[in-house]
Amino acid sequence: MMCRGPKPNIVTYSVLLDGFFKNHKVVQAVEVFHAMQYQGITPDIVVYSILINGMCKAGKIEDARKVFSSISTKGLKPDVKTYNIMIGGLCKEALLDEAEELLLQMEGDGCPPNDVTYNIVIQTFLKRGDKHKVMILIEEMINKNFSPDASTMAMLIDDSDYLKMIQNLESRDRKTKS
Template sequence: MEESGLHPNIVVYNILIDGMCKARSIKGAREFFYGLSSKRLQPDVHTYNIMINGLCKGGLLSEANMLLKKMEESGCSPNGITYNMIVRGFLRNNETLRAMQLLQEMVEKEFSTNAGIMTLLLNISNNNGLDQSVLEMANKFL
């Protein structure tokens, strides 16, 4: 496209990044994502969500968490979808403490959780006997 004189916009890059993540090519997705500034494009909440979701699905939770912080620092506010994706990633990888911290942030920012998160929380509490504070947090969303 660029060789033809066409300049892709953020929507095109979102599609490319999403495709790379779905193909489990996190390296390629990172290259597109971090190359946006050289194209004079700014990632939007959708771009960040795509990348955070890809990182979570790839088990790269620390990097996803860092990207969440970078997102906020760059002035792009995460939304409920952002939080739901990253909380789900932490819960699926048995990082319950970090998931609970993010759930608390969600409560403070008045975002709601989705049914998938609640199901994971309830399954974890049934399997691992989570403490009362986790169950109290879950009740805030019910």
């Protein structure tokens, strides 16, 4: 990679990896990942998140799954961002059962989902028209003191059933807190 000058570090490799993925150069990104390891630099969870995100965006969900599964064998634990990336990739590929399983695994692994996690999954179910699942997830989300983001709300506003349900949940939530 370099003949002289400062030796590349994990940040250098992370930037290169991200840059190659953003420019749709998946093969080069994977080469950078391997070069980093060859140079004795151990990838951290940020690097793995970049790798998984790039693979998901490139439509390489099988590769992303393999990388995600390998994280624990490296002595690392996925953080909420890593889970969100993988769940988003699964949702993008319409692998909703697997995304839901990962959501449960996330909680079981002691990494509670955040509002971003719920918004990713809810938006996917909204696009598929699964009102029952959307309502369950929104109730779960509100019970955990999260709120739908602007894009989720915009999708919900188009359907009065969702709005009524959210108003009822928020009203009930206010009553239990007072």
